[in-house]
Amino acid sequence: MTASNDFRAFRIHNDAGYRASIETMNTDALSAGEVLVNVAYSSVNYKDALAGTGKGRILRQFPLNGGIDAAGVVAASTDPAFKEGDRVLCTGSGLSETSDGGYGEYVRLSSQWTIPLPEGLDLRQSMILGTAGFTAALALLRMQHNRQSPALGPIAISGASGGVGMLAIDIFSRVGYDVHAISGKAEHFDFLRSLGAVECIDRHTLSFSGKPMDSARFGGALDNVGGPMLAGLLPQIAPYGNVAICGNAGGIAFDSTVMPFIIRGASLLGIASAGTPRDLRDEVWQHLASDWKPRHLDRIATREISLDQLPDVFERMLAGDSFGRTVVRIGKA
Template sequence: MTSFQAFRIHDDENGYRGGIEQIQTDTLTPGEVLVKVAWSSVNYKDALAGTGKGRILRSYPLNGGVDLAGVVVTSEDPAFREGDKVLCTGCGLSETLDGGYAEYARLPSRWAIPLPRQLSLRAAMQLGTAGFTAALALLRMEENRQRPDMGPIAITGASGGVGMLAIDIFSAAGYQVHAISGKTGHAAQLRTLGAAEVLDRSALAPAAKPLERAQYGGALDNVGGPALAALLPRIVPYGNLAICGNAGGIKVETTVLPWILRGVSVLGIASAGTARDIRDRVWERLAGAWKPRHLDTITTAVVGLEQLPEVFEKMLAGESFGRTLVRVGGEDSL
C-alpha cells in the first residue's frame, strides 16, 4: 500500500469540489494493472469534470483526468510486466474509474495500451484524447471513402487541442485543410501546422438556403450548434462531416436535403468508448504515418496537479490555446 497525491473530485453533503489530496493505492478503483503515472493532459471534458460545470463523473469520489501514460508497477495480467510503458485515454477514466490526475492509477488490462515504440510517454500525452479523437475522425472518414481529391477539409475550433492536432494529422495525410477559428490572431501558428487557409468563424454564417455551394470535401466539427448547421449544406456530394464536440451548443437546426440530395454522411466521433481493436489501429497510425510533426508547437503549457483549477477556468472561459500537458511524475526524457 502506497500513499500518493491525487486531484480528487467529490460531490456530497459538502458540495461539489476538486483538489489535491493524499490517498492510498488500496482506495483506487479496480483494475489488473497498477501504473505509476508520468503524464496526463487537460481536455475540455476534464475542465467540465473538475469544476462541476458538466456532470461527467458517474460515481464519487474519483480522481480526475481522462488521459494517462506511465509505467506498470504490478500486473495481474501476464500480458503486462513491471516496467512496461502504457497509455490510456477515455475508457471510463474520470467517469467510473480513477483517472490520470494522480501519481498512481489502476487500469483494467483490456484498456491498457502498450506504448508504441515510436512514442515517448510525454508525446503520448501531447496527443492524448485530443489526438486520438482527431485521428479516429480521419480513420472513420476514410473508411467511408473520404479522399483528398474531394476537396478541402474544414476544421472548426481550430485553435483548440483537437483542432490543432487535426490540422497537423489531416495535412500530413494529404488533405488541404481550412482552419476555422474565433481566434484568428493565431493564424500564423495554424498555418505552420499545415492549414492552407485560416478563416474567422464568421465565415460560417447561417446558410441562406437548404443547400449552399458545395465547397468542402468534408469537415471535422469541434463546435456543434450553429457552426455544424452552417457546415452541413456546404459539404460536397458523398463527403463526410465528423462531429466530436459541442462547445457551441448541442442543438442543430437543419434540413434533410444534404443527406438525401448529396448523400452527405454525418459521423459521430465518440472517442471515450471506442472498441479496443479500433484503438489499436488509431494508435498505430498516430505513432506512424499520422504522427503529428508539430507536437511541441501544439503543446502550449506544462503544468502540475496544483495548477489544474486555474487551467480549467481558463479553458471554460474560451481563453486556452493548444494543448496543456500535465506533469504528474514524468520528466521530459521519458
C-alpha cells in the same frame, strides 16, 4: 499487486457540496483494475475542466480522481499481458467518469483498455496527443473508412485553435488533405498555417445562406462546435463527403434538412472517443505513432503544468482563454 503506496492525487468529491483538491491517498483505495500504473503524464481536456470545477456532469460516481488521460509505467499487474516496467497509456474508457483517472501519481487500469505505448511515441508525446489527438485521428479513420479522400476537396476544421483542432490540422495535412481552419481567434491564424492549414476562416465573419443546399465548398469537415456551425457546414459538403462531429461548444441541437444526405450522399459521423472499441483504439494509436504522427507536437504543447496548477488551468479553459495542449507532468518518465 505489490504493497500499497501513499500518493498525491487531484480528487473530486460530491458529499457536502462539490469540491476538488490535491489529496494524499493509498493505492488500496483506487478503482479496480488489473494494471497498476505509476503515472508520468496526463493532459487537460475540456471535459477535465468541466469535471474538475463541477460545471459539467462528468463523474457518474464519487469520489474519483480526475483526468481522462494517463500515460506511465506499469508498477504491477495481474494480467500476464503486462509486466512491471512496461510503458502504457489510456484515454477515455471511463477514466474520471466511472473509475479513477490520471490526475494521480498512480492509477489502476482495466487491462482491456490499457494500450502498450506504440513504438514511435514517448510517454510525453502520447499525452500531448491524449484524448484530443485520439479524437482527431479517430475522425480521420472513420472518414476514410467511408471513402473520404483528398480528391473530394478541402477539409474544414472548426474550433481550429483548440487542442483537437490543432492536432487535426497537423494530422489531416500530413495525410495529404488541404485543410481550411475555422476559428474565432484570428490572432492565431499564422500559427494554424504553420501547422498545415492552407486557409484560415474567421468564425465571426463566416456566414451561411441558410438554404437546404448550397454550393459545395468542402470535401468534408471535422466539426468541434455543433449547433449552427454543423447546420451551416452540411449544405456545403461535396457529394459523398463526410462530416465528423466530436464537440458541442456551439450547442447540442442543430437545425438541418435531409437534403445534403439524399441529394449529395453526405454522411454525418459521430466521434465518440471515450467508448471506442479496443480494435479501433489499437489501429488509431498505431497510426498516431507512425504515418499520422503530427509533425509539430512540441509546438502544440504550449504549456506543461503540475497537479497543483490544475484549478487555474481549468478556469482559464472554461473562460475560453486557452491555446494548444496542456500537458500535466505527474511523475518520472
